[in-house]
Amino acid sequence: MSLYILPLLFLFIFVYSHFKKVSTYDTFIQGAKKSIPLVIDIFPYIAAIMIAVALLRSSGITALLAQWSSPVFNFLGIPSQLIELVLLRPFTGSGSYALLSDVLALYGPDSYISRCACVILGCSETIFYVTTIYMSQTKVKKLLYAIPVALICSTIGSILACLLCRIM
Numbered sequence: 001m002s003l004y005i006l007p008l009l010f011l012f013i014f015v016y017s018h019f020k021k022v023s024t025y026d027t028f029i030q031g032a033k034k035s036i037p038l039v040i041d042i043f044p045y046i047a048a049i050m051i052a053v054a055l056l057r058s059s060g061i062t063a064l065l066a067q068w069s070s071p072v073f074n075f076l077g078i079p080s081q082l083i084e085l086v087l088l089r090p091f092t093g094s095g096s097y098a099l100l101s102d103v104l105a106l107y108g109p110d111s112y113i114s115r116c117a118c119v120i121l122g123c124s125e126t127i128f129y130v131t132t133i134y135m136s137q138t139k140v141k142k143l144l145y146a147i148p149v150a151l152i153c154s155t156i157g158s159i160l161a162c163l164l165c166r167i168m
Contacts, residue, residue, distance in 0.1 A: 038137070045132045053092040062087055076155075077162045081113050085120060086158050090127040090151060097121070112165060119161035124154045 017024045056062050066083035073083045081103065089096045103117045127150045131143065 042133055042136060045136045046129075049091065049129050049132050053088070053095055056091070057088070057095060076159050077166070078158055079113050079116060079162065081107070082117055082120065082158075082162075085117055086124075086155070089121065089124045090154055092129060093126045096126070115165045116162045119165055120158045123157040123161050125150070127151060127154060 014024060017027070062084050065087055066080070069087075070080045070083055073086065074080055078086060085096060085099045085103070088099060100117050100121055104114050107113045127147065131147060131150075135141070135143065
């Protein structure tokens with residue numbers, strides 16, 4: 001069934017646009033033309049967050065933070081092997097998946113730690129990356145509550161992920 005979802009979606013869009021008398025090709029070309037300035041506007045924000053994540057990882061700051069905060073995370077039920085993943089996830093998706101790959105290779109796909117890592121990645125978001133991209137385009141600058149609430153929710157999601165993996 002999943003093999004047919006994308007072709008059916010495209011077919012639905014073409015049929016719908018035909019009945020609405022919208023030129024699909026011209027609309028696509030207009031959207032593609034508008035994407036170039038959007039990419040140029042967003043690129044500095046993406047570059048800044050990627051450089052910051054690369055610096056955090058290569059300098060060893062994330063490993064040091066994981067070591068210092070391990071008693072707190074262990075108290076909350078998050079294994080110490082996943083602390084760096086929990087700390088890095090709000091910043092980068094690709095870096096998180098690289099850490100997940102390391103965890104899966106080291107502990108095996110069926111281990112408790114690997115299952116927790118997979119669920120943590122599934123229940124969390126790259127908060128700073130998404131905030132950077134969306135807020136750069138919406139011109140919203142007042143993020144007093146948005147980022148802390150998102151970080152708290154991500155932490156609660158990580159705690160619940162480990163709890164659910166433990167009891168299931």
